Amino acid sequence: MRTDALLSRFGYCSRKEAPAWLKSGRVALDDGTAVSAARQNVDPARVLVDGRPVPFPNGLYAAFHKPLGCTCSHKEDGALIYDLLPPEWLRRNPPVNTVGRLDKETSGLILITDNGAFEHAMTSPRRHVPKVYEFTTSAPIPAEAVATCAAGTLLLNGEPTPCKPAELEITAACEGRLTLHEGRYHQVRRMLAAVGAPVVDLQRVEIGPLRLADLNLQPGEWRAFDPDIFSPQA
Ligand code: URA
Numbered sequence: 292m293r294t295d296a297l298l299s300r301f302g303y304c305s306r307k308e309a310p311a312w313l314k315s316g317r318v319a320l321d322d323g324t325a326v327s328a329a330r331q332n333v334d335p336a337r338v339l340v341d342g343r344p345v346p347f348p349n350g351l352y353a354a355f356h357k358p359l360g361c362t363c364s365h366k367e368d369g370a371l372i373y374d375l376l377p378p379e380w381l382r383r384n385p386p387v388n389t390v391g392r393l394d395k396e397t398s399g400l401i402l403i404t405d406n407g408a409f410e411h412a413m414t415s416p417r418r419h420v421p422k423v424y425e426f427t428t429s430a431p432i433p434a435e436a437v438a439t440c441a442a443g444t445l446l447l448n449g450e451p452t453p454c455k456p457a458e459l460e461i462t463a464a465c466e467g468r469l470t471l472h473e474g475r476y477h478q479v480r481r482m483l484a485a486v487g488a489p490v491v492d493l494q495r496v497e498i499g500p501l502r503l504a505d506l507n508l509q510p511g512e513w514r515a516f517d518p519d520i521f522s523p524q525a
Contacts, residue, residue, distance in 0.1 A: 294318065295328045297335055301345050302382030317341050351380060351387055351405040352518045354501050356398070358510035363392035363401065375511050376403065390414060391474055398510060399424075399495035400503045409518055419472045420521065423497035424479045428488035431464040436486035440469065447481045454482060468496075 292300065295309035304312055310328045312318055319325055321337045321344075335348035357363070361370040365388075372389060373381060380387045383405050390402035390413045404410055412418055436459055439445055443456040458470040465488070469479055480490045496503045500520050508514060 292333055292335060293328070294326045294330050294333050294338075297333055297338060297345075298340075300384050301335065301348075302379050302384065303340055312340075346379070347405075347515070350409070350518070351383065351403070352409070352516050353387075353403045353513040354498075354506055354508065354516050355389075355401050355403050355513040356503060356506075356508035356510050357393050357401045359396060359398045362395050363389045369395075372401070376513070380405070393495060394477060394480075394493070397493045397495065399493075400498050400501060400506075400508075401495070402498060402501075402516075403513065404518075406518070409521075413521065414474065416473065420499040421470050421472055421497070422474070422495060422499075423468060423470045425468050425494050425496050426466070426479060426483065426490045427492040428465045428467070428483060429491045430488050432459075432461050432467050432483070432488040433486060434461070436483075436488065437461065439486055440482060445482060445485060447475070447478075447485060450475070454478070457482065 294313060295306050298304050298309045298312055298318065299306045313326065313328050316325065317340055319339050321339055326333060326338070335345050338345050338348070355376070357372055358375070361372045361375060363372050365371070365373060376387065385405055385407060387403050387405045388410055390404060390410050393399065393401055402413065413420060440457045440459040444453050446453045454475070455473045457472065460468045462468060469482070471478060479493055483490045501516060506514050
């Protein structure tokens with residue numbers, strides 16, 4: 292990557308402003324060498340800006356604990372998940388996005404990245420990264436719902452194909468955990484409503500190998516993760 296492209300890629304300034312940054316001596320390599328605007332093949336991991344390393348030089352991957360009440364959108368009205376992230380993440384080019392979405396009234400684990408290819412791969416229907424949800428319902432969960440969810444025959448309103456088999460665990464009369472291997476619109480709420488137990492409280496607690504409890508994240512907190520943990524051979 293050229294140095295001027297690098298500065299705009301990581302959100303420090305526009306490409307047009309980059310030469311002035313470079314002239315001012317704010318950008319150097321970790322061995323103290325100054326870098327010119329046109330220098331090719333600069334390794335972002337070796338660049339210091341104002342003496343500090345470039346954050347997430349190999350792409351930004353963070354697990355975030357989404358609080359209730361914010362929307363996973365860049366442009367809707369009201370509280371947005373992006374308002375809760377470090378502002379410099381949004382100045383990156385490309386900026387960060389959530390990997391899939393959680394409803395406004397769902398809390399829990401969501402991945403944030405600036406790598407569009409990773410985001411696509413993770414949301415592709417061919418990729419079966421299991422996601423675990425914990426929920427409370429307003430009516431007791433019928434015991435038969437476990438078999439209904441496992442059967443792969445539950446057809447939701449307006450959907451052409453039934454939901455894939457999902458693992459439902461009833462942990463109390465009105466509480467449970469559901470593991471999904473696909474992601475449809477409002478899927479947990481719609482599946483539980485279809486079996487007669489409307490969801491009143493919903494949290495995503497696991498995405499593949501990442502567990503909210505292990506990450507020890509409070510609502511609004513994030514932690515970097517290694518994307519390789521999601522590679523098929525990991
Ligand atoms: N299923 C839902 O109903 N809502 C979510 O936010 C995620 C899965």
